[in-house]
Amino acid sequence: MSKTVLVLVETVDDYLPLLERAGYRLIRAPSPQMRADAIARHGDEIDAVLTRGPLGLSAAEIATLTKLRIICVIGAGYEQVDLVAAAARGIIVTNGAGANAGPVADHAMALLLALLRDIPRADASTRRGEWNRVISPSVSGKRLGIIGLGAVGQAIARRASQGFDMNVSYHSRTPRAEVPYTWYDSPLHLADAVDILVVATPGGNGTRHLVDAAVLEALGAEGYLVNIARASVVDTDALVGALRGGVIAGAALDVFDDEPAVPDALKAQGNTVLTPHVAGQSPEAARDTVALVLRNLQAFFAGEPVLTPVRA
Structure with a gap:
C-alpha cells in the first residue's frame, strides 16, 4: 500500500518525481491556504510530511494529522517543527543535514568575497560608465571565525583554509577534536579574535541572538x-546600529527575520550585500536533498533506522 506525503516545500519540485517513482502519493501544498486546505481535507490520510525549517509543522497540525508517522525536513534547520508534539506521538523527525552543505558553503564564500572586495557597487558603477577603482581589503590570509561547525561550517572552513589560506577558528557548544581549527568558548571571544565572522549554526531558541x-x-x-x-541568530536591530555607526565594516546576509520582507534599514546601507535566501538552492542540492528524503522514508517504512534523525 502506497504512503501519502504532504509536501509543504516549494523549492524542490523538479525532483519530487523521485518520490513518486518510488510509489509515494504526493499532496503538494506550498502556500499557506493550500496547506490549511490539505490538512483539513486529508488529515486522516497523510503518513509523512516534507517541510523545511522556517515552514515547520505546528503542534495543532500534528494533532490533526492522525496517521502521521514521520516528518522530513529539507535542510539542516528544523526550528519551526514542534519536536515536543512530535515526540509525544512517537513521530520520527529527520533533517537534511549535509545534503546542501556544498552550495551553502559556496554561497558563503561568494558573499564574503563580494562584501570585502565591494563587487556589487563596483559592478553597478562600471555599468553607469564610471571608473571608480576603489581599494578593497584582501581576503586571503584573513582570520575567519565560524559559529557552528556542522556540515556547512566544515565545508566553509575547508574552502577558507585550503583555498584562501585563512586562519580558521570556530565556536560550538563543545570543541571537536577531529578538526584542525581553534575552538572558542563563546561567540564573543570568537568575534574578538577574527576579521570575518560567519554564522552557520541552526536557528531556534537555543541560538537566538547569539550575535x-x-x-x-x-x-x-x-x-x-x-x-x-538563520536570521534569528543575529540581532537585526543591533546589526543595523552597528552598520550605521561604523561598529563593524559590513555585513552580507542571505537570511532575514520576516522573509521575503527585507528591512529598508539594511537595504539603505552601502556596506551590505543581500541575497534572497538562495544559499542552499542549486539543482544539485535539490536533487541530493530529495534523494536523502527518499532514503529516510524508505528506511523508516521498512522498519530500519533513519539516516538523519532529529532528537527532541
Whole structure:
C-alpha cells in the first residue's frame, strides 16, 4: 500500500518525481491556504510530511494529522517543527543535514568575497560608465571565525583554509577534536579574535541572538559579518546600529527575520550585500536533498533506522 506525503516545500519540485517513482502519493501544498486546505481535507490520510525549517509543522497540525508517522525536513534547520508534539506521538523527525552543505558553503564564500572586495557597487558603477577603482581589503590570509561547525561550517572552513589560506577558528557548544581549527568558548571571544565572522549554526531558541551588540562590538570596525544560517541568530536591530555607526565594516546576509520582507534599514546601507535566501538552492542540492528524503522514508517504512534523525 502506497504512503501519502504532504509536501509543504516549494523549492524542490523538479525532483519530487523521485518520490513518486518510488510509489509515494504526493499532496503538494506550498502556500499557506493550500496547506490549511490539505490538512483539513486529508488529515486522516497523510503518513509523512516534507517541510523545511522556517515552514515547520505546528503542534495543532500534528494533532490533526492522525496517521502521521514521520516528518522530513529539507535542510539542516528544523526550528519551526514542534519536536515536543512530535515526540509525544512517537513521530520520527529527520533533517537534511549535509545534503546542501556544498552550495551553502559556496554561497558563503561568494558573499564574503563580494562584501570585502565591494563587487556589487563596483559592478553597478562600471555599468553607469564610471571608473571608480576603489581599494578593497584582501581576503586571503584573513582570520575567519565560524559559529557552528556542522556540515556547512566544515565545508566553509575547508574552502577558507585550503583555498584562501585563512586562519580558521570556530565556536560550538563543545570543541571537536577531529578538526584542525581553534575552538572558542563563546561567540564573543570568537568575534574578538577574527576579521570575518560567519554564522552557520541552526536557528531556534537555543541560538537566538547569539550575535548581539556585544559580539558586533568585539568584531570591530574592520570586521565583517556573513550570515547564511538563520536570521534569528543575529540581532537585526543591533546589526543595523552597528552598520550605521561604523561598529563593524559590513555585513552580507542571505537570511532575514520576516522573509521575503527585507528591512529598508539594511537595504539603505552601502556596506551590505543581500541575497534572497538562495544559499542552499542549486539543482544539485535539490536533487541530493530529495534523494536523502527518499532514503529516510524508505528506511523508516521498512522498519530500519533513519539516516538523519532529529532528537527532541
